[in-house]
Amino acid sequence: MAAYEKGGGVCFKESKGVLMKSRQVTQYICEFCNKRTYTKQSMANHEANCTMNPNRGCRMCLKGLAEGGDMSRLLPLMPDPIWNDSGDLENLAQINEAIEKVRKECGDCPACILATLRQKRIPSYPTDFNYKYECERFWKEYNDN
Numbered sequence: 001m002a003a004y005e006k007g008g009g010v011c012f013k014e015s016k017g018v019l020m021k022s023r024q025v026t027q028y029i030c031e032f033c034n035k036r037t038y039t040k041q042s043m044a045n046h047e048a049n050c051t052m053n054p055n056r057g058c059r060m061c062l063k064g065l066a067e068g069g070d071m072s073r074l075l076p077l078m079p080d081p082i083w084n085d086s087g088d089l090e091n092l093a094q095i096n097e098a099i100e101k102v103r104k105e106c107g108d109c110p111a112c113i114l115a116t117l118r119q120k121r122i123p124s125y126p127t128d129f130n131y132k133y134e135c136e137r138f139w140k141e142y143n144d145n
């Protein structure tokens with residue numbers, strides 16, 4: 001993770017005649033997706049599970065419903081996206097088939113499927129995969145068991 005300091009130390013700035021306090025904050029940036037947080041611990045937690053991290057762990061799989069999503073097993077199942085001139089995914093059918101293979105391999109874990117798509121630079125839309133819907137289904141099954 002990268003850390004950088006923002007602001008100019010503890011000082012008083014005069015703005016429109018009012019004294020304002022500004023404080024220096026440290027921001028931590030995820031090296032995989034550029035997300036920022038203000039604490040080192042929350043960034044460490046995020047990076048370990050970041051969907052853009054090829055060596056990520058998976059918090060959802062750890063819930064016990066799905067088996068471990070090992071990204072090195074999932075990524076080779078997904079083809080690279082082929083975009084045509086009008087901005088459509090030329091191999092959409094192939095990608096949708098691959099999503100089902102990934103689904104089997106990771107034990108139907110929505111976070112692992114999303115991570116595979118993101119790391120292949122494939123947007124969820126227009127594929128058959130709807131992360132929000134899949135998560136709702138996942139947690140419903142989890143809570144029912």
Ligand SMILES: [Zn+2]
Binds near residue numbers: 033046050051
């Ligand atoms: Zn991240």
Ligand SMILES: [Zn+2]
Binds near residue numbers: 060111
């Ligand atoms: Zn998972």
